[in-house]
Amino acid sequence: MRKPIIAIAGLTACSGCQLTLLNCEAELPELAERFDLAYFPLGITEGAVTGPFDAAFVEGAVSTPDDLEILIKLRSRSRHLVAFGTCALWGGVAAMNNHESRNALLETVYGEGGSEMKSFNPQPFRHFIKVDFAITGCPPEKPEILAALAALLRGTFPVFPRYPVCTECRSRENRCLLIEDNEICLGPLIQAGCNARCPAVGIICEGCRGPVDEANVAAELELFLEKGFTREEIGRRMRRFCPEWDYEQRS
Amino acid sequence: MAKDFLPIGSIPDFLDALATFGEVHGPLLTDDGVQVFGRIASPADLRLDYRRTLLPPKKYLLPPRETVLTYAPDSGYRPPPLPDRDIILLALHPCDLAGIAYLDMAFTSTEPDPWYRARRRRLTLIGLSCEPDEFCFCAEVGAATPGNFDLFLERTPAGFHIRTGSRRGEKILARLARLLGESEPALSSPQRCNIESAILVAVRRGETFPYSPLWDEFASRCLSCGACSLCCPTCYCFDVREYGLLDGESAERIREWDNCLFMAHGETAGGFNFRKNRRERFLYRYRHKYLGFGPTRGTLSCVGCGRCREVCPVRIDLLELFKEER
Ligand code: SF4
Ligand code: SF4
Ligand code: SF4
Numbered sequence: 001m002r003k004p005i006i007a008i009a010g011l012t013a014c015s016g017c018q019l020t021l022l023n024c025e026a027e028l029p030e031l032a033e034r035f036d037l038a039y040f041p042l043g044i045t046e047g048a049v050t051g052p053f054d055a056a057f058v059e060g061a062v063s064t065p066d067d068l069e070i071l072i073k074l075r076s077r078s079r080h081l082v083a084f085g086t087c088a089l090w091g092g093v094a095a096m097n098n099h100e101s102r103n104a105l106l107e108t109v110y111g112e113g114g115s116e117m118k119s120f121n122p123q124p125f126r127h128f129i130k131v132d133f134a135i136t137g138c139p140p141e142k143p144e145i146l147a148a149l150a151a152l153l154r155g156t157f158p159v160f161p162r163y164p165v166c167t168e169c170r171s172r173e174n175r176c177l178l179i180e181d182n183e184i185c186l187g188p189l190i191q192a193g194c195n196a197r198c199p200a201v202g203i204i205c206e207g208c209r210g211p212v213d214e215a216n217v218a219a220e221l222e223l224f225l226e227k228g229f230t231r232e233e234i235g236r237r238m239r240r241f242c243p244e245w246d247y248e249q250r251s
Numbered sequence: 252m253a254k255d256f257l258p259i260g261s262i263p264d265f266l267d268a269l270a271t272f273g274e275v276h277g278p279l280l281t282d283d284g285v286q287v288f289g290r291i292a293s294p295a296d297l298r299l300d301y302r303r304t305l306l307p308p309k310k311y312l313l314p315p316r317e318t319v320l321t322y323a324p325d326s327g328y329r330p331p332p333l334p335d336r337d338i339i340l341l342a343l344h345p346c347d348l349a350g351i352a353y354l355d356m357a358f359t360s361t362e363p364d365p366w367y368r369a370r371r372r373r374l375t376l377i378g379l380s381c382e383p384d385e386f387c388f389c390a391e392v393g394a395a396t397p398g399n400f401d402l403f404l405e406r407t408p409a410g411f412h413i414r415t416g417s418r419r420g421e422k423i424l425a426r427l428a429r430l431l432g433e434s435e436p437a438l439s440s441p442q443r444c445n446i447e448s449a450i451l452v453a454v455r456r457g458e459t460f461p462y463s464p465l466w467d468e469f470a471s472r473c474l475s476c477g478a479c480s481l482c483c484p485t486c487y488c489f490d491v492r493e494y495g496l497l498d499g500e501s502a503e504r505i506r507e508w509d510n511c512l513f514m515a516h517g518e519t520a521g522g523f524n525f526r527k528n529r530r531e532r533f534l535y536r537y538r539h540k541y542l543g544f545g546p547t548r549g550t551l552s553c554v555g556c557g558r559c560r561e562v563c564p565v566r567i568d569l570l571e572l573f574k575e576e577r
Contacts, residue, residue: 034499147494149497150496150499153499154499162513163510170477173281173285175281175285176562187476216475219565222472
């Protein structure tokens, strides 16, 4: 079997997704043996984007001309481009204030003259390029990363279930924070895969894995309003990992 | 006078005696206040006054997720070893016993499912009489009379009348003899369903409520969170997926609980979907629960436990259909 040639890269983000991959300590020797890691700036110092790659795992949102350049370069040299993590797939935390003035944000962070910086609203990959596969999560779950890599050895990608966090949460018989405690849990709207990590320890789902397919956003919004949350608070919560909800969407 | 009475104070001894037949499980309260079936490590864990558990006892027979095959290049596909734990499941209400009877039919009558059968053979069922609350309605679906048990405990203020329902039950009862006292025969015979309930009438007619506005209403509110069927004692749909391992050769095939309100439930290769929207999925859920299809045609599978009504975050309740009918 020919070793798949892969690239692992990051755009505007915290590198948490790439670190999660590096934290798969038990599997690293096997990964090193099975894959040809041709480009991985975070883990291997030297190296330019060469390619062609069988797959590029790219983390982060696109928020600078440089980001876009790297992304397009990787796209054009990779057979499969994988949106690696919530930022790449949905925009992520960097995009939570996209509705506010860009210049004001830049000046808040970088002070006067910040608005001179060459940056634009952080955006998910699909606004610019075709994405072949996604591993969501902030950061992604190790088993999903490993399943994707294992499938790649067979020239394919795995099928992950497309149900919300609630499904895993109920299967674990957690206390429902939404029903029992009237908390603003986003579980019904969010893609499962974390095994309800947060509700399992009594913390509401903040939505770090982004929207599940066919999320009934409008019904969840009505439910939150009924429970007395303000539109502002709901919006603030929901934007935290994904700025682009369609609040009218029912399916 | 029958020697079939277990005084309430003998519960600890009763649990000890049961433990000689297997691991004792029953209703308990988790740290965050959820009623579940779980391992009873000490008599203080046992909550005989529970209303209903979050997940039904089906988790003992069909776990939420399990490996059904492993693949290795030299041995091919192999099933994992069959489960071999003896479990005594205590204090099942009549609805949950009926739920297991339905699962028994689905998993063991024609082509027995090897994992289900292995677990079922090692599962002892001990029933307990109960009081209905605002969510449940077993009498209306004809599941109030206890059946499918090894032992059944009929509660009285001072203790429990014990009935046997199987050879295994008799064997266990014999072991319990020293704990039992004499008493009048069981006082309250379990409540029986003589009413012609709206549900039974509609079901017998094969009613599908095609013009009900409720379908659209349900569809617009449903969050597809899966709770209604995860928590249903008779929902048994599962999904099967296979994941390759990192050696590039071996693999693992799992099965996992599914829900007919999920978009992927009716999806086939190529992205075609038999039930494209939630409205169609609700019709399907209704049909399966109340009318049955294929080999289960004509079998009402709802046992009236009330779980789906209690766990739905947006309070969707299929029973509203029958109320409209009245
Ligand atoms: S706690 Fe949150 S994730 Fe869990 S079932 Fe309730 S709403 Fe869903
Ligand atoms: S429960 Fe929600 S916030 Fe927590 S890890 Fe899962 S998706 Fe992220
Ligand atoms: S359909 Fe609802 S009430 Fe009927 S058995 Fe299932 S969970 Fe219980």
